[in-house]
Amino acid sequence: MGPESVPVHWMVAEDESFKRIVQQGTALAESAWAHSVHVEVAGLKPDRWYWYRFTAGGATSPVGRTRTFPAPGALPAKLSFAFASCQKYEVGYYTAYEHMAREDLDLVVHLGDYIYEKGDSKSEAVRPHGQAEVLELDDYRKRYAIYKSDPALQAMHAAAPWVVTWDDHEVNNNYAGAVSEDPTVDRAAFLRRRAAGYRAYYEHLPLRRSALPAGPDMLLYRRLEFGRLASFNVLDTRQYRTDQPLGDGFQPPSPVLLDPHGTILGEQQRKWLLDGLDHSPATWNVLAQQVMMARNEEVPGAERAYHMDKWTGYEYERQAVLRHLRERAIANPVVITGDIHTNWANELGPDADRPDDAAVAVEFVGTSISSGGDEAKPGLDAAVVRAENPWVKFFNDERGYVRCEVTPEAWRADYRTVAYVSRPGAPVRTAASFVVNSGRPILEPA
Numbered sequence: 001m002g003p004e005s006v007p008v009h010w011m012v013a014e015d016e017s018f019k020r021i022v023q024q025g026t027a028l029a030e031s032a033w034a035h036s037v038h039v040e041v042a043g044l045k046p047d048r049w050y051w052y053r054f055t056a057g058g059a060t061s062p063v064g065r066t067r068t069f070p071a072p073g074a075l076p077a078k079l080s081f082a083f084a085s086c087q088k089y090e091v092g093y094y095t096a097y098e099h100m101a102r103e104d105l106d107l108v109v110h111l112g113d114y115i116y117e118k119g120d121s122k123s124e125a126v127r128p129h130g131q132a133e134v135l136e137l138d139d140y141r142k143r144y145a146i147y148k149s150d151p152a153l154q155a156m157h158a159a160a161p162w163v164v165t166w167d168d169h170e171v172n173n174n175y176a177g178a179v180s181e182d183p184t185v186d187r188a189a190f191l192r193r194r195a196a197g198y199r200a201y202y203e204h205l206p207l208r209r210s211a212l213p214a215g216p217d218m219l220l221y222r223r224l225e226f227g228r229l230a231s232f233n234v235l236d237t238r239q240y241r242t243d244q245p246l247g248d249g250f251q252p253p254s255p256v257l258l259d260p261h262g263t264i265l266g267e268q269q270r271k272w273l274l275d276g277l278d279h280s281p282a283t284w285n286v287l288a289q290q291v292m293m294a295r296n297e298e299v300p301g302a303e304r305a306y307h308m309d310k311w312t313g314y315e316y317e318r319q320a321v322l323r324h325l326r327e328r329a330i331a332n333p334v335v336i337t338g339d340i341h342t343n344w345a346n347e348l349g350p351d352a353d354r355p356d357d358a359a360v361a362v363e364f365v366g367t368s369i370s371s372g373g374d375e376a377k378p379g380l381d382a383a384v385v386r387a388e389n390p391w392v393k394f395f396n397d398e399r400g401y402v403r404c405e406v407t408p409e410a411w412r413a414d415y416r417t418v419a420y421v422s423r424p425g426a427p428v429r430t431a432a433s434f435v436v437n438s439g440r441p442i443l444e445p446a
């Protein structure tokens with residue numbers, strides 16, 4: 001499109017055929033924001049479905065469906081949602097989203113790696129996009145355009161509201177704050193790249209004005225309350241973290257990891273999170289975030305090694321957050337996680353070195369939509385994972401998403417998987433289901 005701004009008319013209705021239009025207006029799509037519009041509609045009724053569409057230049061968009069949350073103070077009987085992450089376009093089809101769209105969901109939570117910034121991985125590509133690594137704003141925009149051309153992804157966006165947060169690949173693999181993956185890139189140059197990645201993310205995803213980026217800064221962490229049933233603390237573990245202390249990979253335990261200056265949240269976000277948990281009225285307190293909080297040890301035998309890009313690279317803060325959950329008796333903390341392209345179900349205690357350490361929270365780690373292709377972790381054996389990490393109650397290396405059904409009494413998680421993504425049409429199955437009863441942070445097979 002050219003530099004001109006384009007008026008876009010929007011409509012919100014109580015019915016799918018737009019007989020009962022409740023609000024409408026015009027937003028200006030500007031070239032400075034990739035001709036995106038972000039409409040915030042006030043004054044809708046709580047806890048009900050709406051339909052919306054756009055018209056511009058004589059064209060009418062498909063119809064999208066969304067819903068409002070229950071009123072503050074209301075205790076809804078149920079929330080059904082799914083969470084997903086890691087959708088590398090060229091390595092697999094988005095079959096998981098086709099199945100997700102057939103579920104009856106109130107909400108989708110996306111935990112990052114919505115795009116991947118690297119050049120086409122030709123050897124693994126089943127649908128190559130042919131583009132090089134993205135560095136500049138226009139390239140990030142093109143990458144979103146490629147990903148968003150996928151009909152299953154489009155249909156899922158149209159089927160339910162999304163709550164999104166990013167991980168690393170929306171900018172650069174394994175970056176930390178102002179530090180690039182590539183040590184030869186200086187901070188100023190990397191912050192210019194981060195500004196481009198953040199801006200394109202804002203443009204292409206359903207975010208409010210509160211997230212409007214300013215240069216390399218964008219306020220993405222926020223809290224959403226589904227009545228008194230569930231409070232979602234949507235976290236950003238990339239923008240404010242200190243550099244991985246010992247590189248990005250697995251490292252043996254080191255006193256460096258207990259340095260109180262190491263942080264994955266940043267001081268402000270940590271205070272905001274802990275304070276919000278202390279005052280939460282919710283039955284379920286969700287940490288919707290990127291990287292695994294549980295320790296994962298993948299080496300058989302006595303040798304120990306933990307991953308530096310995950311919470312275990314920031315062990316001081318990991319323990320501090322988990323201790324806070326225990327000391328303040330935070331109601332039903334549930335961590336939901338992406339990043340690792342495999343499914344895990346974990347019980348979380350503050351001190352993983354003590355076998356009698358009681359769990360204070362549970363963590364559901366969802367696999368990738370497509371990243372990794374058909375075999376994401378060949379060689380990582382479920383029996384080894386279980387033996388090395390007694391707090392891990394389930395491990396699976398298929399693609400898919402996690403469906404959650406939340407009531408005042410219990411949280412049920414179903415690991416929905418597809419056996420292949422290298423060609424379309426894989427059926428979906430439930431690889432495992434767990435239930436957590438309110439007041440008891442233990443994973444019980446459903």
Ligand SMILES: [Fe+2]
Nearest residue numbers: 086113339371
């Ligand atoms: Fe990923």
